[in-house]
Amino acid sequence: MTSFIGPKGSTLGARVKFKSTWNRMFLFVVFLLVSILLSSCTFSSKPDPTPVKGGLRIVYLNVGQGASQLLISPSGKTMLIDAGNNDQEQVVLDDLKRYGIKRLDIVVGTHPDADHIGGLDKVIDQLDIGKVYMPRISSTTKTFESVLRSIQKKGLKVATAKSGVILDWDPQVEVKMLAPLQTYEDNNNMSAVMRVAYGKTSFLFTGDAESVSEKDMIASRQELHADVLLVGHHGSKSSTTPAFLKQVAPKYAIIQSGVDNKYGHPTPTILGRLKKAGIIVYRNDTQGIIDLSSNGTNIQITTER
Template sequence: MGQQNEELLYSSADGDSAHSLRVIFLDVGQGASQLLISPSGKTMLIDAGNNSEEQHMLDYLREYGVTRLDIVIGSHPDADHIGGLDRVIENVDVGQIYMPKISSNTKTFESLLRAIRGKGLKVKTAKAGLVLDWDEQVRVDMIAPVTTTDDNNNMSAVVKVSYGDTSFLLTADAERKSEEAMIDSGADLRADVLLVGHHGSKSSTSQRFLDRVRPEYAVIQVGDNSYGHPTKTVLDRLAKQRIRVYRNDLQGTVEIDSDGQELQIFTER
């Protein structure tokens, strides 16, 4: 995998993206959302931040020229991940939607289900072992959840996206229990880019898991918060392995583009 090149991210038209996989870690404050655009123009959205980010999400999709989402993944029912998904689904054509088999009685979750029903969509179960039909040049593997639990975070849908010699592991809020299950499943966890689990909480990104992933770059989706995210424990662990860290709270939206061999990294600030 080749070197990275950091530039400021100004607009969706920057750079030669015609043959690139674009993975965009949208700045949604203390929440998470990733927009993926394939070399052939297919789109995927994983999560959409908090309820307060609904309009922000629609603005992002407009900015990136997205009028259809081929795949939507609601990683787990927490509001800081699925809060904006209802408005997105109501306003954009959606091909397929995946969510783990865990329910919630929150208003946020009920609003999402109403939006899904309103579009006549059927939720597909997100679980380990699935290979998603997205773009013939890009492999999308569902790595977790491996087992069933009543814990939202450890039921998080974890996705590995591979294009050529490059790969991304997007872990949502998966914590140590899920990380151990992923390791024990024998899945290939090696990735060039790791979305750090649970916004950098010390309950995720265990040393054993990090040793399996061995990323060169890590992205932490985090904003102002009272949880202490990202924790010094995780930041020190990443620094010790000389992993380059990008953070939404410090750099705004982070986009990592792959041509299948090299990565280009763009930041909003």
């Protein structure tokens, strides 16, 4: 920057030089702060299905009014939690193919509701499957029976999903089931709740667990904190109680629900609660597929739209 020199003895030149130096210093500080913030924040762009090497990847698939999450570990191990409703099974299969998934080392059906396990039968039929976890609860629905038939045809057995179970998945990643802690009459409260920790980052998967299960998890004094919370029951006001949200204390919240669904999910009550807590919210119904990657320290988030 050019400095202007005033009359002899004038301090104009010195003042202009000082201002120029101060401006450069200010711009440098701003650039430094922005760089630091960008190193740990998220951004939105279309998800890239290319495998992430050396990190943990979590993909919240867009299955409408339902739930499904794909996890890929640093060593390439895979896990699928739920698979949406019956009419979304091809969507799930296509997404798994797009991400290059031919084998699922672990499959978790959080509970028997069709919008969570509806697509699991076809997934089990068409992919190589390692181990299957489901809570110890039965259902007389055709959807549930179809999943059991697919498991049986593959010669697989169902391991019980319950609090205290630690999944043998990837030595770099801790996967622990936090619920159900007991037997509940309501299928939603029987949901398998899982906490995944990789390095300094953590993620909580809640299925449709409602306030009763949340209260028991708090009372159990298990580690509930997570950087990313999958909001319980698609954002229904029956879940994500203030006490539970306080214990989890997430930076980000993911809501899996369908566009203009008849249940009104996510509810204004939950959206307001998340906003008041200063939590950044991502939604399948408005942003499509939500793709997270973690290097153990920072979390990067991309969305389909």
